[in-house]
Amino acid sequence: MYIHIFVTSFETRPRVRIEDEIKQQQFKNEYQKAYINLMLTSSRLQVQQAALFKPFGLTLPQFNILRILRGQYPKPATISLLIERMMDKTSNASRIVDRLEAKELVTRKQCPNDRRTVDVLITEKALALLKKMDGCEGGRETGIANLTDSEARELNRILDKIRT
Amino acid sequence: MYIHIFVTSFETRPRVRIEDEIKQQQFKNEYQKAYINLMLTSSRLQVQQAALFKPFGLTLPQFNILRILRGQYPKPATISLLIERMMDKTSNASRIVDRLEAKELVTRKQCPNDRRTVDVLITEKALALLKKMDGCEGGRETGIANLTDSEARELNRILDKIRT
DNA sequence: GTACATTAAATGTATATACATATATTTGTG
DNA sequence: CACAAATATATGTATATACATTTAATGTAC
Numbered sequence: 001m002y003i004h005i006f007v008t009s010f011e012t013r014p015r016v017r018i019e020d021e022i023k024q025q026q027f028k029n030e031y032q033k034a035y036i037n038l039m040l041t042s043s044r045l046q047v048q049q050a051a052l053f054k055p056f057g058l059t060l061p062q063f064n065i066l067r068i069l070r071g072q073y074p075k076p077a078t079i080s081l082l083i084e085r086m087m088d089k090t091s092n093a094s095r096i097v098d099r100l101e102a103k104e105l106v107t108r109k110q111c112p113n114d115r116r117t118v119d120v121l122i123t124e125k126a127l128a129l130l131k132k133m134d135g136c137e138g139g140r141e142t143g144i145a146n147l148t149d150s151e152a153r154e155l156n157r158i159l160d161k162i163r164t
Numbered sequence: 165m166y167i168h169i170f171v172t173s174f175e176t177r178p179r180v181r182i183e184d185e186i187k188q189q190q191f192k193n194e195y196q197k198a199y200i201n202l203m204l205t206s207s208r209l210q211v212q213q214a215a216l217f218k219p220f221g222l223t224l225p226q227f228n229i230l231r232i233l234r235g236q237y238p239k240p241a242t243i244s245l246l247i248e249r250m251m252d253k254t255s256n257a258s259r260i261v262d263r264l265e266a267k268e269l270v271t272r273k274q275c276p277n278d279r280r281t282v283d284v285l286i287t288e289k290a291l292a293l294l295k296k297m298d299g300c301e302g303g304r305e306t307g308i309a310n311l312t313d314s315e316a317r318e319l320n321r322i323l324d325k326i327r328t
Numbered sequence: 329g330t331a332c333a334t335t336a337a338a339t340g341t342a343t344a345t346a347c348a349t350a351t352a353t354t355t356g357t358g
Numbered sequence: 359c360a361c362a363a364a365t366a367t368a369t370g371t372a373t374a375t376a377c378a379t380t381t382a383a384t385g386t387a388c
Binding site: 029030031033034035037038039040041042043044045046088142143144145146147149151152153154155156158159160161162163164 | 194195197198201202203205206207208209210252306307308309311317318319322324325326328
């Protein structure tokens, strides 16, 4: 997975388990610890999620695009719409669609109404693939499942506050 | 920043602010919501952190390596040690060191004791740079600062549980 | 001490991010 | 209508991740 971890604190100790690393740390304060903890945890979850996806031959961004396209189906989506929904505006939807097209998971053709735009449509093959993948999604098979329902709720509240 | 967001839910609505996106969602459960929320939040924080680093001409992985090297200073570090401490075992320390070397922020020379290994040493130039950067670190200037101390503590507890 | 395994680092390739620029088309304004 | 601005997509380049392979040096077994 792709994540940059900005860690100021792993400078002087040997590596053990990541959680041990953190526990041994002396952080400047709870905020710094929370920051690093958040990066580590999201990285960990992404690795778990990617492992679930791997047998199906899709990367996470590719899967994400396919999910958006399925949401539109049977209507096509433009690249702009994909970028909008992807929420990572700087990621490159064109090239991810290139790869999906190469795998015959989407088709791409110029839109007649506005010839600047492209109609991207998910194929039957991709719909079948997604159907098989429904289940290994959304963190239920990751460490998130360790939480109680109220802890998940509290986590959501705190994360919302961070993004406020 | 590099983060893959696995979002099953942004398939049918127009994009507004990310937090609005989430609020409008109907998630399968709190777990799915927490998963997505975690990805979004860490992504957001990384973008904020990267923006702080940009004026100094360093990427986050490069900064991270330099911090490790400063922790070792005046001793050198081998590539193996950097990988160990980076905690992203699959990331490519050799090539990150290449770039730091090109910027004259580290030196690299074969270790005489074990000629397989390389001594990577942080330069004075890099130490001065890091000194200037001390301050824009650890999330204090990011959304983490929105939390109270006890919220940060609770967040840490919950994240630890996820990684258990 | 040679042969084989192990280790350290570098290199190769595919994918993705981050950001700038190019190209084609449409829209808007005079 | 002509021409500039805006829009949609694609392309280029640097960096990083993810993973496999290569190369050199060391360690170990016989």
